[in-house]
Amino acid sequence: MIKNIHPSQTTMFETHEFLSYEEIMNASAKEFAMKRNIINLRQELKYEIPSTTYLTHAIHNVYPAKFIPQVPRFIIKKFNLKGKIILDPFAGSGTTAVESLITGNSNISSDINPITRFLTEVKTLKLNPQDYFSCVDRLNYHIDSIPTCHLKFVPKWGNLDYWYPEDILSALTKIWGYIHNIDENEGNIKYILKASALYISRKYSYGENESPKLFKSKQKTIKMKELNNKFHEQGLGLLQNELLLKAKQYLKCIIQFSSAMKTEYKKVNLIDNTGEQFLMVLNNSIEELGQILSEETIDCIITSPPYIYAQEYFRSTKIDMYWLNMANDESIRKLTKSEIGQKFKPFCDLSAELLKITPYKNAANTIKKLSENFKTKENIHRFEAYFNDILYFVQLSAKLLVKKGILTIFIGEPKVFGSPVNVKDIISEMLSQSNLKIRQTFFDIIKSRHLSRNRLNENPNGISGEWLIIGEKL
Template identity: 30%
Template sequence: MSYYNISLAQIRKNVEKRKKKYIEDDSFLFGKDEYSIGILKEVKNNFGEILTRVDGNIPTSLPIETGQRFLFISYDQTRGSHGLHKYPAKFFPELPRWLIQKYSKPGNIVLDPFMGSGTSNVEALLLGRHSVGIDVDPFAKFLTKVKTTKLDVEELEESTDFILKSLIKYDPKKIKDTDLPIFPYRDNWFDKEILFELAYIKKLIKNSKYSDNIKDFQLISLSSIIRSVSNADNNCTRTVIRKKLNKNIYPSMALTKFAETLLLNSYRMREFSSIIDTDISVEIPNDNDARNIKYPANYFDFAITSPPYANAVDYPRTHQLEMYWLGLANGSLTPMKKQHVGTESVSSDDYKILHKIEVEEADIVIENIFKKDPRRAYIAYKYLIDMEKNLREVHRVLKKKSKYVIVVGNNKIRGYNFESWKYLMKLSERIGFKVDNYFGSEIIKHFIKVPRDERINTDWIIVLEK
């Protein structure tokens, strides 16, 4: 009998309801050559501007005029391995799917130098393109590895049944203090009962007889519930406890949430694993950086990315609880933060004086920001310096005539519009790229909480050619 009297029958019933809704959405021909074609129509946004709305998959033949604005409606953000784990400010799958089809061929090698949650790599794999995903963030690398790894379906089902049957045998007496991870403010982030439940689940996974691929998948499923069973706000990129939130955390919550998540994720991975080609490779190197790509010149056929933007998401802080539980971090996150492009971890010595990037439009904005906030001005400048390094590296490793597509948002810094896309086009031309095209993708949903006046309303898609 379970310590909490957990009902597996009820858990399975709950998951079947969620799975039914998932299956009924037949707008997506997942993994098939004959992708469903999106529905196109013209719409007006709140400012009276005319946009081309595309629902679902984006046709490769879609005509694009320079500067045109689109409204892309995604239906596939939780399909297959895309839905394994939340990740802030990530690609919606239809966009890289379209661009990979448009600018590369089956068997080509695709690069994403800021891979984040690996959406481009998943789509490249499904489309028969080899890919390389680069990121300095250890959580991004681990998540992408899981999302792009084919699992043995029989082992997946057997291991899922084993975990579920073990969950109902939960007893906190089976957990010792040495089983609990040690990290800053742990007992503030988690109630004691939840700590023991999470430790029990992790111990089950680690000590099972199953393959490392299965264990990694189960650990990502565990990671995906960490925030929801913690005392932190579920919807804020900064991991914070809000006293007014009145979050309802109760004993057995981690066990039941994990059981439901594991069942649904197992379904996703069965779907995904049944359609991918094992001859297509996904490389996730450990020692690369978007500013230092350790691949030969003229190696890649196509590159696509959605880089961070200045003064925006603090990825290590966003995933700190998950990384602590996965053993990917311990103690201070500052050294990790400093590695990221767009980081706010800068030294006071760096921003004592005004720095310029030698792009007139950017330097005017940076100087205006400097008058209000020298630190933010330096963060903006450093972002463009780092992005210029990335542009140089991608230019080097791309084959001649190949495309580099950058999807980038703009934001406000101290009240000034920081139009990254315009500055990146100037920088790219400076180092030898030709701007082939650019167009806008209107954003209608914000899955992350940032100050209202700093929200991004449009992503700009820049198509560069070597």
């Protein structure tokens, strides 16, 4: 049975015809092997990608629902992309950016989450191996100087005391006060220190730092007692040591990334048509993106939009945004209202077109009936708004792509009101109705997922796999 496949493997099932999620889960692996091509992504790409955290993918590895680097690499390799412009309009932590650049492509990464800019920038810093020792010297100098600094940085976070013990909070405000005031001339060092400080700010909080979701767990509360005792014995020095260790680790990752780059690339604010390799990072919603990018300019889109009833990305990443001084309570509320999957109203009303999509119409009828049994009936509007926004994104993608350009969507099918929704069929038909033909569809079994068992969750067991839908612009 599929469930018996070795858990260390992520297996992609190529499906030439569409199978329902149940059919996939009930079929035996042998059946699949006989009838269809089975692709094991990790195995297939093991020479190119030794681990999911290779190069700079290890930095801030807690971004919610990020993809493994094998996903963008698989597409880049499959279509032999080189010297092309690859867009990720839901760029999150910048996985597609790193993979695009090291394979000789240009990249445009955009996301409504302001942290995308920071993460993409830090993961694509340029540092030579010969810079290593001078960088370590600067890191040592700065970390040693923290105790002498009297500037404090207190995040504009109403709930701060809830997440930190008092003394640790005071030490963190000192560390961040120092880091925020490092001269911009030392940009690279400042970036590395910020990324490392994010790590310790999560680790020394009551928040569950092993999971992308921000919540107080029982285990973490116990762990915090231990860390708090340790902090009272060693003081600020404990955090300085951890900061240095993390910063050196990140520095090595960045140097490895730079060494893997075969060409020089530039960072730009506008698409560069000279043919030179570039990286462009935007902090825009998908709706704004339509006004920024011109039609027929993109060769390939590799992306993973939020899943239906998605996790709240801002709730997960706000701890980082507050410390980076990118957010306050008000801006977080505003962002959450613009997040696809959380909204009750779409960008623009495409409901007439949506109703032409038969799998959507069927699913909407089922979900509407089911919603009557739930206290949260109004969630049906979230359902409608979600598919409306996804249709907008598919139509926009079709406009942005050059002829024969490739659109790849990596998407999961969580349950809604306890019932599975055929997201893959709905999105596939959206593509077909938007001047895109389906090239192939794969199913990827998820290896593991950090989910809290104690929290209210309409889908407590998580989803067992995700779809990779590949379309081509006609």
